[in-house]
Amino acid sequence: MLFKNHHDDKENLRIIVACCPGEVIPLENLSNDAFSSLILGDGFGVIADKNSFNSPSAGVVKDISDNKHEITIKSDDGFILIVSVGADSDNNNIEADCLVNLADRVGPDTKLWDIDVDYYKEKGIDVIAAVVVTNTAEIPAFNINYGKIKDHCQPVMTIPM
Numbered sequence: 001m002l003f004k005n006h007h008d009d010k011e012n013l014r015i016i017v018a019c020c021p022g023e024v025i026p027l028e029n030l031s032n033d034a035f036s037s038l039i040l041g042d043g044f045g046v047i048a049d050k051n052s053f054n055s056p057s058a059g060v061v062k063d064i065s066d067n068k069h070e071i072t073i074k075s076d077d078g079f080i081l082i083v084s085v086g087a088d089s090d091n092n093n094i095e096a097d098c099l100v101n102l103a104d105r106v107g108p109d110t111k112l113w114d115i116d117v118d119y120y121k122e123k124g125i126d127v128i129a130a131v132v133v134t135n136t137a138e139i140p141a142f143n144i145n146y147g148k149i150k151d152h153c154q155p156v157m158t159i160p161m
Helices: 119-123
Strands: 011-019 024-025 040-049 051-055 059-064 068-075 080-085 111-114 128-133 146-147 156-159
Touching: 040 156, 128 156
Parallel strands: none
Antiparallel strands: 011 156, 024 040, 024 146, 040 128, 051 111, 059 068, 068 080, 080 128
């Protein structure tokens, strides 16, 4: 496993979980410059294995993009998260059924989207979700665990507070 900004203090950890099972990758590996340049903040991508995409944290939906592919969540811990599906492609080509509304309370068991991942895999398209913490500049340290994950509730990003 790779770690970014390793921090050993395990007290008062805040956790951001994977939004779907799959392969966790660095945002820098995405071809979409908005994510790979880290201009929006730091976080991770997930090459999805399953059709369900859940919230990576408990919080409230603050914004949903017009095309329904990006959802902004203010977490209960004060983090502003952008969760995007189709983050490494022209996401207008990916049909995403958005299942939440503005001001909804969400948590790791709340489905945000349903997408037929197998349909896109057959066409040679990986469905990649990006989870970006837009206020990472305010966070002194965090860990991101890259690699294969089997459960959408598996911790990926840990932030000591």
